[in-house]
Amino acid sequence: MSLVELIGQADERGLAASGLACLDRCVPLLGGDDEILRPLWAGLAEDAGGAEWGERLEQVRGKLGGDGEFGAADGEPGRPGSGAGSGSGSGDDEAVLLARRMLAAAPVERSAAGVRAWADACSVAALQIHRLLDPLKDAGDSVDARREGRTEGMSPLVAAELRRQITVLELLAGHGPAGLRPALEVSTEGRRVLRAVVSRRSRRRG
Template identity: 45%
Template sequence: MMSATSTSLQELIDRADERALAAAGLACLDRCLPLLAPEGAEVLRPVWAAVARGDGAAWGEAVAKARVELADEGEGAAESAAPVRAMLDDAPADWTEGPLRDWTRTCSEAALGVHAALDATGTGPLHAGELQRQQAVLESAAHGPTGLRRARDLSTEGGRVLRAVVSRRARTA
């Protein structure tokens, strides 16, 4: 059975338009990207710009370019990078509601899974923080271009948190 919080997240995804869906899926990818490419956040900048403009053609081009630029990243990386690679590889080239909604749902689940796997208790503060960020991104992105700045800031913050967790684990391993 889903918790009330998970249901709220799914309801937000169900109500989102193309721009909010693209922002939400991209934010999940952006927050988890440190597992695949620790210094790769800049690669997603053109994708964020396409979302801000609501430009479907630029979206498809920017996603394709990000795939190429990150093609060699994560080879030999930890198993935790596999869902991040899948998020990038599965990003739809088409700026249409159906494919974006499906991708966003998949990214949401993958990002929550990544955070749960890195969380000491499975559903502790790291997982809870990711769930809250996802909801906040969808709520912010629902306000159009003006809310995208907040969505991007939340994504950047989440990426920093994940990098810190991974770094701490590497030092104690």
């Protein structure tokens, strides 16, 4: 099943976990530590209705400086990072911008419609971030093709990110709340990989 199909079939908790996992893997671009999103992960496990999601989200935004300046108006509404990358800055700058848009676009109310749009947007943005930062070129025309199952010629970072997105959705679909812990472990692995990539690129620039 393609990533697009998995997102289309996911329930509210699975969608929220999918979007949160994408954002979690990109935390190194936002200057956050490894624990910054733990309250949101805990909220998914504790509160099926998402009553405390909005409050915890605003706390995270305050710590990371995500006050909405990179909202949906700065790009395609509700779907940040859907293009192939046309910013005038470097790939690193564009990757940071996409990560900030993911945080800014997170819905304060965890409704099914809101988290579905956010999960889809985060999926695209996270794949585009990995495409921008991969030292090897991805041969595909767009990340949308990857999400639809056309995987020929994928670069290593993009392939790994696609695999993690699919795994998170499969874990939540197959195990419900019990899938949150292994989903977090998958995301933690991806965050470590991206942090190493960001560190290497920083050393090269230095």
